[in-house]
Amino acid sequence: MAEASNMIAASPEVDRYLDGLPTDLAGTLARLRDGIRGVAPAGAVENIKWNGPNYALDGVDRVTVGTDPRGKVRIVMHRGVKIVDSEGFSFEDDTGLVRWAAADRGVIALDPAEIDAHRDEIVVLIERWLRL
Template structure:
């Protein structure tokens, strides 16, 4: 097995189910999502732009990184709705 699934299999078994579930969610988010390994992590793109990266740690921690792109964008009107306060959005860029 190669690609993202093969990469997931190299991680401790305890982290694999959560990683696979997050992968399923990312792939189902839009019909044109593609996946690959970038930054030594499963990453998901739409139209060639990175949108989600799963930051895996051998300790079992998983970070879900939501990208808005590397180039500065106008942040006016940017809203990240998180009524349960589960996420920390460092900056609107």
């Protein structure tokens, strides 16, 4: 994974979002955030969208993180808001963590402890996703 000096800029919006969460959940999301910021390509932007941290490239939302009503951490890997032709598109998930809502929209939903346990695998998946 990338060194801290290679991380994309932190968003004050995301800082405030994390400050508003319970300590344990904020810690899990902060660790995940650091991993994502460390592997995101130059030019990626961190912001808040859909009530959670979001990572965009060239103005296209690619990864959105949040929590669901059951207390799970939800990571959505997508190719933007608009429908994109997914014919011929594929992405290999060798971890089995991703549930595919569409051919090009994957969701990981795990308890915070599971997110921590699988953090490195998740960050590698996100790094590959952001480089598509």
